[in-house]
Amino acid sequence: MPLSRKTIRIRREFLLKIVIAAVVAGAAIALLRWFFYERDWVTTDNAYVAGNIIPVQADATGVVAAVLVEETQFVKKDEVLVRLDGQRARATLAQAEADLGRAVRAVGALYALRRQVCQKIIARAAIRDKTRHDLARYRQAAASGASSRQVLQNTEDQLAALEADLREAQAEYQAVEARVGGVTRMNHPDVEAAKAKYYDAYIEFARQNIRAPASGYVAKRRVQVGDRMRPGDPILNIVPLDHLWVEANLWENRMARVRPGQPAIITVDLYGSKQIYHGEVAGLVPGSGAVFATLAPDNAVGNFIRIVQRIPVRIALQPDELEKQPLRPGLSATASIDVSGPRQSPNKSIVKTTANEYLTNVYDKDLADAKAHAEKIVKDNVAGASDDGVACAAVE
Numbered sequence: 001m002p003l004s005r006k007t008i009r010i011r012r013e014f015l016l017k018i019v020i021a022a023v024v025a026g027a028a029i030a031l032l033r034w035f036f037y038e039r040d041w042v043t044t045d046n047a048y049v050a051g052n053i054i055p056v057q058a059d060a061t062g063v064v065a066a067v068l069v070e071e072t073q074f075v076k077k078d079e080v081l082v083r084l085d086g087q088r089a090r091a092t093l094a095q096a097e098a099d100l101g102r103a104v105r106a107v108g109a110l111y112a113l114r115r116q117v118c119q120k121i122i123a124r125a126a127i128r129d130k131t132r133h134d135l136a137r138y139r140q141a142a143a144s145g146a147s148s149r150q151v152l153q154n155t156e157d158q159l160a161a162l163e164a165d166l167r168e169a170q171a172e173y174q175a176v177e178a179r180v181g182g183v184t185r186m187n188h189p190d191v192e193a194a195k196a197k198y199y200d201a202y203i204e205f206a207r208q209n210i211r212a213p214a215s216g217y218v219a220k221r222r223v224q225v226g227d228r229m230r231p232g233d234p235i236l237n238i239v240p241l242d243h244l245w246v247e248a249n250l251w252e253n254r255m256a257r258v259r260p261g262q263p264a265i266i267t268v269d270l271y272g273s274k275q276i277y278h279g280e281v282a283g284l285v286p287g288s289g290a291v292f293a294t295l296a297p298d299n300a301v302g303n304f305i306r307i308v309q310r311i312p313v314r315i316a317l318q319p320d321e322l323e324k325q326p327l328r329p330g331l332s333a334t335a336s337i338d339v340s341g342p343r344q345s346p347n348k349s350i351v352k353t354t355a356n357e358y359l360t361n362v363y364d365k366d367l368a369d370a371k372a373h374a375e376k377i378v379k380d381n382v383a384g385a386s387d388d389g390v391a392c393a394a395v396e
Contacts, residue, residue, distance in 0.1 A: 040340035058229035086208035096201035103194035104381040118392035202370035216240035248335035262341035283349035
Protein backbone atom coordinates (compact mmCIF):
# COMPACT_ATOMS: atom_id res chain seq x y z
CA MET A 1 0.00 0.00 0.00
CA PRO A 2 1.54 3.32 -1.06
CA LEU A 3 2.39 5.80 1.70
CA SER A 4 0.64 9.07 1.87
CA ARG A 5 2.42 12.36 1.45
CA LYS A 6 1.90 13.21 5.09
CA THR A 7 3.55 9.98 6.22
CA ILE A 8 6.48 10.51 3.87
CA ARG A 9 6.89 14.08 5.14
CA ILE A 10 6.81 12.94 8.77
CA ARG A 11 9.44 10.28 8.12
CA ARG A 12 11.62 12.72 6.20
CA GLU A 13 11.46 15.28 8.99
CA PHE A 14 12.30 12.58 11.53
CA LEU A 15 15.33 11.43 9.57
CA LEU A 16 16.43 15.04 9.08
CA LYS A 17 16.18 15.64 12.83
CA ILE A 18 18.32 12.53 13.43
CA VAL A 19 20.95 13.77 10.96
CA ILE A 20 20.94 17.25 12.48
CA ALA A 21 21.20 15.81 15.99
CA ALA A 22 24.10 13.59 14.89
CA VAL A 23 25.89 16.54 13.29
CA VAL A 24 25.37 18.70 16.37
CA ALA A 25 26.52 15.88 18.67
CA GLY A 26 29.61 15.25 16.52
CA ALA A 27 30.44 18.94 16.44
CA ALA A 28 29.96 19.16 20.20
CA ILE A 29 32.17 16.14 20.77
CA ALA A 30 34.82 17.53 18.43
CA LEU A 31 34.64 20.91 20.14
CA LEU A 32 34.91 19.37 23.59
CA ARG A 33 37.76 17.16 22.47
CA TRP A 34 39.62 20.16 21.05
CA PHE A 35 38.91 22.30 24.12
CA PHE A 36 39.94 19.75 26.71
CA TYR A 37 42.67 17.88 24.81
CA GLU A 38 43.71 18.74 21.28
CA ARG A 39 44.25 22.47 21.75
CA ASP A 40 47.23 21.67 23.98
CA TRP A 41 48.71 19.11 21.60
CA VAL A 42 50.63 19.47 18.36
CA THR A 43 50.70 16.32 16.26
CA THR A 44 52.49 15.38 13.05
CA ASP A 45 53.04 12.17 11.14
CA ASN A 46 56.05 13.72 9.40
CA ALA A 47 58.43 12.22 11.94
CA TYR A 48 61.04 9.50 11.95
CA VAL A 49 63.44 7.79 14.33
CA ALA A 50 67.00 9.13 14.19
CA GLY A 51 70.28 8.11 15.76
CA ASN A 52 74.03 8.46 15.51
CA ILE A 53 75.55 6.64 12.56
CA ILE A 54 79.28 6.45 13.27
CA PRO A 55 81.49 6.08 10.20
CA VAL A 56 84.62 3.96 10.56
CA GLN A 57 87.40 4.92 8.16
CA ALA A 58 90.91 3.72 7.53
CA ASP A 59 93.68 5.74 9.15
CA ALA A 60 96.58 3.80 7.66
CA THR A 61 97.74 2.48 4.31
CA GLY A 62 97.69 -1.23 3.63
CA VAL A 63 95.97 -4.20 2.05
CA VAL A 64 93.04 -5.74 3.89
CA ALA A 65 94.17 -9.07 5.30
CA ALA A 66 91.15 -9.94 7.45
CA VAL A 67 87.56 -8.74 7.88
CA LEU A 68 86.47 -9.72 11.37
CA VAL A 69 82.87 -8.44 11.49
CA GLU A 70 79.77 -8.64 9.35
CA GLU A 71 76.50 -6.76 8.83
CA THR A 72 74.11 -6.66 11.82
CA GLN A 73 76.84 -7.93 14.17
CA PHE A 74 77.18 -6.22 17.55
CA VAL A 75 80.70 -4.98 18.27
CA LYS A 76 82.15 -3.59 21.45
CA LYS A 77 84.22 -0.47 21.78
CA ASP A 78 87.93 -1.03 20.94
CA GLU A 79 87.18 -4.34 19.20
CA VAL A 80 89.26 -5.01 16.07
CA LEU A 81 87.03 -4.78 12.99
CA VAL A 82 89.48 -5.03 10.09
CA ARG A 83 93.13 -6.04 10.04
CA LEU A 84 95.48 -4.71 7.36
CA ASP A 85 98.64 -6.39 6.15
CA GLY A 86 101.24 -4.62 8.28
CA GLN A 87 104.49 -5.79 6.68
CA ARG A 88 105.42 -2.46 5.13
CA ALA A 89 104.35 -0.59 8.23
CA ARG A 90 106.50 -2.94 10.32
CA ALA A 91 109.49 -2.31 8.04
CA THR A 92 108.96 1.45 8.23
CA LEU A 93 108.76 1.20 12.02
CA ALA A 94 112.04 -0.72 12.13
CA GLN A 95 113.67 1.98 9.99
CA ALA A 96 112.35 4.71 12.30
CA GLU A 97 113.65 2.78 15.33
CA ALA A 98 117.10 2.55 13.75
CA ASP A 99 117.06 6.24 12.87
CA LEU A 100 116.14 7.13 16.45
CA GLY A 101 118.96 5.00 17.86
CA ARG A 102 121.41 6.51 15.37
CA ALA A 103 120.29 10.02 16.29
CA VAL A 104 120.82 9.32 19.99
CA ARG A 105 124.32 7.98 19.34
CA ALA A 106 125.14 10.90 17.04
CA VAL A 107 124.08 13.36 19.73
CA GLY A 108 126.15 11.39 22.25
CA ALA A 109 129.13 11.79 19.94
CA LEU A 110 128.61 15.56 20.01
CA TYR A 111 128.80 15.59 23.79
CA ALA A 112 131.93 13.44 23.61
CA LEU A 113 133.37 15.89 21.09
CA ARG A 114 132.60 18.73 23.47
CA ARG A 115 134.51 16.94 26.23
CA GLN A 116 137.39 16.32 23.83
CA VAL A 117 137.57 19.96 22.77
CA CYS A 118 137.37 21.00 26.42
CA GLN A 119 140.39 18.85 27.22
CA LYS A 120 142.20 20.33 24.21
CA ILE A 121 141.53 23.82 25.56
CA ILE A 122 142.86 22.79 28.97
CA ALA A 123 146.03 21.34 27.43
CA ARG A 124 146.66 24.36 25.21
CA ALA A 125 145.95 26.74 28.08
CA ALA A 126 148.53 24.87 30.20
CA ILE A 127 151.17 25.14 27.47
CA ARG A 128 150.35 28.81 27.02
CA ASP A 129 150.69 29.45 30.75
CA LYS A 130 154.06 27.65 30.81
CA THR A 131 155.25 29.78 27.91
CA ARG A 132 154.08 32.93 29.68
CA HIS A 133 156.13 31.97 32.73
CA ASP A 134 159.18 31.26 30.57
CA LEU A 135 158.77 34.61 28.83
CA ALA A 136 158.64 36.41 32.17
CA ARG A 137 161.88 34.73 33.30
CA TYR A 138 163.59 35.45 29.97
CA ARG A 139 162.66 39.11 30.25
CA GLN A 140 164.22 39.30 33.73
CA ALA A 141 167.31 37.48 32.48
CA ALA A 142 167.62 39.69 29.40
CA ALA A 143 167.76 42.81 31.61
CA SER A 144 170.91 41.44 33.30
CA GLY A 145 172.35 40.01 30.07
CA ALA A 146 171.86 36.38 31.14
CA SER A 147 169.53 35.69 28.21
CA SER A 148 169.83 36.67 24.57
CA ARG A 149 167.31 38.79 22.75
CA GLN A 150 166.93 35.96 20.23
CA VAL A 151 165.56 33.58 22.87
CA LEU A 152 163.25 36.31 24.15
CA GLN A 153 161.93 37.00 20.64
CA ASN A 154 161.38 33.30 19.92
CA THR A 155 159.46 32.86 23.18
CA GLU A 156 157.24 35.85 22.41
CA ASP A 157 156.47 34.43 18.93
CA GLN A 158 155.75 31.00 20.44
CA LEU A 159 153.35 32.57 22.97
CA ALA A 160 151.51 34.38 20.20
CA ALA A 161 151.10 31.11 18.28
CA LEU A 162 149.86 29.34 21.41
CA GLU A 163 147.35 32.12 22.04
CA ALA A 164 146.03 31.67 18.48
CA ASP A 165 145.80 27.88 18.93
CA LEU A 166 143.89 28.38 22.17
CA ARG A 167 141.43 30.78 20.54
CA GLU A 168 140.95 28.26 17.72
CA ALA A 169 140.13 25.53 20.23
CA GLN A 170 137.75 27.86 22.05
CA ALA A 171 135.97 28.69 18.78
CA GLU A 172 135.73 24.98 18.05
CA TYR A 173 134.20 24.49 21.48
CA GLN A 174 131.67 27.27 20.87
CA ALA A 175 130.66 25.59 17.61
CA VAL A 176 129.98 22.33 19.43
CA GLU A 177 128.31 24.13 22.34
CA ALA A 178 125.92 25.81 19.89
CA ARG A 179 124.66 22.33 18.93
CA VAL A 180 124.36 20.87 22.43
CA GLY A 181 124.07 23.82 24.81
CA GLY A 182 120.97 24.05 26.98
CA VAL A 183 119.72 20.53 26.22
CA THR A 184 120.57 16.96 27.11
CA ARG A 185 120.93 13.83 25.07
CA MET A 186 117.38 12.88 26.09
CA ASN A 187 115.72 16.03 24.74
CA HIS A 188 118.13 17.16 22.03
CA PRO A 189 116.32 18.55 18.94
CA ASP A 190 117.83 15.87 16.70
CA VAL A 191 116.56 13.21 19.07
CA GLU A 192 113.15 14.87 19.31
CA ALA A 193 112.88 14.96 15.50
CA ALA A 194 113.76 11.27 15.31
CA LYS A 195 111.20 10.59 18.08
CA ALA A 196 108.47 12.37 16.10
CA LYS A 197 109.20 10.21 13.04
CA TYR A 198 109.13 7.14 15.24
CA TYR A 199 105.77 8.18 16.70
CA ASP A 200 104.32 8.53 13.23
CA ALA A 201 105.66 5.14 12.13
CA TYR A 202 104.44 3.47 15.32
CA ILE A 203 100.92 4.91 14.99
CA GLU A 204 100.84 3.84 11.34
CA PHE A 205 101.79 0.33 12.43
CA ALA A 206 99.34 0.26 15.36
CA ARG A 207 96.45 1.39 13.18
CA GLN A 208 96.86 -1.49 10.81
CA ASN A 209 94.24 -2.90 13.20
CA ILE A 210 91.10 -0.83 12.63
CA ARG A 211 89.14 -0.69 15.89
CA ALA A 212 85.57 0.22 16.78
CA PRO A 213 85.36 3.74 18.25
CA ALA A 214 82.08 2.90 20.00
CA SER A 215 79.80 -0.03 20.73
CA GLY A 216 76.97 -0.71 18.32
CA TYR A 217 75.75 -2.72 15.36
CA VAL A 218 77.65 -3.00 12.09
CA ALA A 219 75.96 -1.58 8.99
CA LYS A 220 77.00 -0.90 5.41
CA ARG A 221 80.26 -2.84 5.38
CA ARG A 222 82.15 -1.68 2.29
CA VAL A 223 85.48 -3.46 2.67
CA GLN A 224 86.62 -6.79 1.28
CA VAL A 225 89.76 -8.85 1.74
CA GLY A 226 92.34 -7.67 -0.77
CA ASP A 227 91.16 -4.05 -0.90
CA ARG A 228 93.94 -1.51 -0.66
CA MET A 229 93.02 1.06 1.95
CA ARG A 230 94.25 4.61 2.35
CA PRO A 231 93.57 7.09 5.14
CA GLY A 232 89.99 8.30 4.84
CA ASP A 233 88.63 5.31 2.91
CA PRO A 234 85.24 4.21 4.34
CA ILE A 235 85.17 0.81 6.04
CA LEU A 236 81.72 0.46 7.61
CA ASN A 237 79.22 2.18 9.91
CA ILE A 238 78.43 1.52 13.56
CA VAL A 239 74.92 2.29 14.80
CA PRO A 240 74.33 2.41 18.58
CA LEU A 241 70.70 1.47 19.24
CA ASP A 242 70.62 2.43 22.92
CA HIS A 243 70.53 6.15 22.14
CA LEU A 244 67.86 7.20 19.64
CA TRP A 245 65.57 10.17 19.23
CA VAL A 246 62.73 11.34 16.99
CA GLU A 247 62.95 14.12 14.42
CA ALA A 248 59.45 15.62 14.15
CA ASN A 249 58.95 18.11 11.33
CA LEU A 250 56.19 20.52 12.41
CA TRP A 251 54.43 23.18 10.35
CA GLU A 252 55.78 26.59 11.18
CA ASN A 253 52.28 27.85 12.02
CA ARG A 254 52.02 25.17 14.76
CA MET A 255 55.33 26.02 16.43
CA ALA A 256 54.33 29.04 18.51
CA ARG A 257 53.90 27.10 21.77
CA VAL A 258 56.48 24.36 21.28
CA ARG A 259 59.30 24.59 23.86
CA PRO A 260 62.16 22.39 25.06
CA GLY A 261 61.25 20.24 28.05
CA GLN A 262 57.65 19.58 26.98
CA PRO A 263 56.48 15.93 27.10
CA ALA A 264 55.67 14.04 23.93
CA ILE A 265 53.99 10.80 22.92
CA ILE A 266 55.44 8.78 20.05
CA THR A 267 53.98 5.91 18.08
CA VAL A 268 56.02 4.06 15.47
CA ASP A 269 54.57 2.31 12.45
CA LEU A 270 56.68 -0.76 13.25
CA TYR A 271 54.62 -1.55 16.36
CA GLY A 272 51.44 0.35 15.62
CA SER A 273 49.46 2.72 17.81
CA LYS A 274 49.24 0.30 20.75
CA GLN A 275 52.93 0.70 21.57
CA ILE A 276 53.51 4.21 22.95
CA TYR A 277 56.91 5.78 23.58
CA HIS A 278 57.25 8.69 25.97
CA GLY A 279 59.66 11.43 25.04
CA GLU A 280 60.68 14.98 25.78
CA VAL A 281 61.34 17.91 23.47
CA ALA A 282 65.12 18.30 23.59
CA GLY A 283 65.51 21.21 21.21
CA LEU A 284 64.30 23.05 18.14
CA VAL A 285 66.52 23.06 15.06
CA PRO A 286 67.62 26.67 14.35
CA GLY A 287 66.16 26.83 10.86
CA SER A 288 63.66 25.21 8.55
CA GLY A 289 64.55 22.16 6.53
CA ALA A 290 64.74 24.26 3.36
CA VAL A 291 67.72 26.36 4.45
CA PHE A 292 69.78 23.21 5.13
CA ALA A 293 68.89 21.59 1.82
CA THR A 294 71.55 20.98 -0.82
CA LEU A 295 69.82 23.47 -3.11
CA ALA A 296 68.68 26.20 -0.76
CA PRO A 297 65.77 28.39 -1.96
CA ASP A 298 66.45 31.88 -3.26
CA ASN A 299 63.28 33.90 -2.92
CA ALA A 300 64.89 37.03 -4.34
CA VAL A 301 65.09 35.78 -7.94
CA GLY A 302 61.48 36.75 -8.76
CA ASN A 303 59.80 33.35 -8.92
CA PHE A 304 58.78 33.25 -5.27
CA ILE A 305 56.04 30.81 -4.23
CA ARG A 306 54.90 30.99 -0.62
CA ILE A 307 55.08 27.55 0.99
CA VAL A 308 54.48 26.79 4.64
CA GLN A 309 57.79 25.52 5.99
CA ARG A 310 58.50 22.76 8.47
CA ILE A 311 60.78 23.09 11.49
CA PRO A 312 62.56 19.95 12.76
CA VAL A 313 62.05 19.31 16.47
CA ARG A 314 64.26 16.85 18.34
CA ILE A 315 62.40 14.59 20.79
CA ALA A 316 64.49 12.49 23.19
CA LEU A 317 63.34 8.92 23.89
CA GLN A 318 63.64 7.01 27.14
CA PRO A 319 66.39 4.33 27.18
CA ASP A 320 64.35 1.82 29.20
CA GLU A 321 61.54 1.89 26.63
CA LEU A 322 64.06 1.44 23.82
CA GLU A 323 65.47 -1.58 25.61
CA LYS A 324 62.04 -3.22 25.87
CA GLN A 325 60.90 -2.34 22.35
CA PRO A 326 64.00 -1.67 20.19
CA LEU A 327 63.84 0.76 17.30
CA ARG A 328 65.97 1.47 14.25
CA PRO A 329 66.96 4.82 12.72
CA GLY A 330 64.75 5.75 9.80
CA LEU A 331 61.48 4.24 11.05
CA SER A 332 58.35 6.30 10.41
CA ALA A 333 56.66 7.72 13.48
CA THR A 334 53.84 9.96 14.66
CA ALA A 335 54.70 12.53 17.32
CA SER A 336 52.34 14.43 19.59
CA ILE A 337 53.72 17.20 21.81
CA ASP A 338 51.92 18.53 24.88
CA VAL A 339 52.43 22.27 24.46
CA SER A 340 50.76 23.15 27.75
CA GLY A 341 54.06 22.51 29.52
CA PRO A 342 56.77 25.04 30.53
CA ARG A 343 56.88 28.21 28.45
CA GLN A 344 60.63 28.72 28.50
CA SER A 345 62.59 30.17 25.59
CA PRO A 346 62.56 28.05 22.42
CA ASN A 347 66.31 28.67 22.15
CA LYS A 348 67.01 26.81 25.39
CA SER A 349 68.22 23.40 24.23
CA ILE A 350 68.44 20.55 26.72
CA VAL A 351 70.24 18.13 24.42
CA LYS A 352 72.90 16.08 26.21
CA THR A 353 76.08 14.55 24.81
CA THR A 354 76.70 12.08 27.62
CA ALA A 355 76.15 8.94 25.55
CA ASN A 356 79.08 6.67 24.78
CA GLU A 357 79.19 7.53 21.09
CA TYR A 358 80.09 11.17 21.73
CA LEU A 359 83.55 10.35 23.10
CA THR A 360 86.10 7.69 22.31
CA ASN A 361 89.51 6.98 23.78
CA VAL A 362 90.49 3.98 21.66
CA TYR A 363 93.12 6.06 19.86
CA ASP A 364 94.70 7.65 22.93
CA LYS A 365 96.92 4.71 23.84
CA ASP A 366 98.67 4.66 20.44
CA LEU A 367 100.73 7.78 21.09
CA ALA A 368 101.31 6.81 24.73
CA ASP A 369 102.67 3.41 23.67
CA ALA A 370 104.80 5.06 21.00
CA LYS A 371 106.33 7.41 23.57
CA ALA A 372 107.08 4.54 25.95
CA HIS A 373 108.83 2.54 23.22
CA ALA A 374 110.75 5.60 22.05
CA GLU A 375 112.02 6.34 25.56
CA LYS A 376 113.28 2.76 25.86
CA ILE A 377 115.11 3.06 22.54
CA VAL A 378 116.71 6.31 23.68
CA LYS A 379 117.87 4.82 26.98
CA ASP A 380 119.24 1.72 25.26
CA ASN A 381 121.38 3.87 22.97
CA VAL A 382 122.68 6.38 25.52
CA ALA A 383 126.30 5.46 26.25
CA GLY A 384 128.89 7.01 28.57
CA ALA A 385 128.64 9.25 31.60
CA SER A 386 125.97 11.90 31.64
CA ASP A 387 127.66 15.29 31.73
CA ASP A 388 125.24 16.87 29.28
CA GLY A 389 124.68 20.04 31.24
CA VAL A 390 128.30 20.59 32.36
CA ALA A 391 130.08 23.38 30.55
CA CYS A 392 133.84 23.58 30.07
CA ALA A 393 135.38 25.65 32.87
CA ALA A 394 138.48 26.33 30.80
CA VAL A 395 136.54 28.45 28.29
CA GLU A 396 137.13 32.13 29.01
